[in-house]
Amino acid sequence: MHRRSTITPRDLECMLRNETAEPKPLPLSLLEEITNGFSAEQEIGSGGFAVVYKGKLVSTTVAVKRLTNTLMDEKEFHQEVECLMMVKHKNIVRFLGYCANRQGSMERRHEKFIMADVHQRLLCFEYLPNGNLYEYISGRIT
Numbered sequence: 001m002h003r004r005s006t007i008t009p010r011d012l013e014c015m016l017r018n019e020t021a022e023p024k025p026l027p028l029s030l031l032e033e034i035t036n037g038f039s040a041e042q043e044i045g046s047g048g049f050a051v052v053y054k055g056k057l058v059s060t061t062v063a064v065k066r067l068t069n070t071l072m073d074e075k076e077f078h079q080e081v082e083c084l085m086m087v088k089h090k091n092i093v094r095f096l097g098y099c100a101n102r103q104g105s106m107e108r109r110h111e112k113f114i115m116a117d118v119h120q121r122l123l124c125f126e127y128l129p130n131g132n133l134y135e136y137i138s139g140r141i142t
């Protein structure tokens with residue numbers, strides 16, 4: 001018998017409201033859905049190793065950080081998730097979950113098809129709506 005075990009935007013929203021809920025693995029399909037396929041319109045900003053998107057839930061928003069593949073290997077990603085799972089503090093943005101997805105993709109290279117491994121690594125956080133540190137320091141927002 002096939003059992004569905006997917007997480008919906010509503011489930012993620014419930015998790016966000018429950019302060020004792022632990023971070024969990026999130027399906028790539030959910031993160032794609034709430035960022036509208038990682039659309040440019042939902043992009044918030046980017047840092048040294050990721051692009052951050054707004055993830056729209058039913059009545060709230062989360063931040064979805066999509067890591068740039070080449071800059072972090074599997075071991076570093078595991079360490080990053082491990083650290084984030086251990087940190088819980090009122091002054092640190094809350095970590096909600098992570099996704100590590102690997103999928104084969106047929107690609108054409110010099111008249112031949114090859115099966116390429118496509119990795120997706122994502123982190124999901126509480127959304128902080130008040131801009132970024134640079135905007136504060138430079139006086140663009142008060």
Ligand SMILES: Nc1ncnc2c1ncn2[C@@H]1O[C@H](COP(=O)(O)OP(=O)(O)OP(=O)(O)O)[C@@H](O)[C@H]1O
Pocket residue numbers: 044045046047048049050051052063065093125126127128129131132133
């Ligand atoms: N949880 C969040 N809520 C709202 N905006 C966020 C959140 N996390 C990141 N951002 C936005 O996305 C931008 C990029 O964030 P990111 O964490 O990737 O890089 P960074 O902190 O600027 O630098 P670094 O790559 O060194 O960590 C931030 O400057 C901020 O504007």
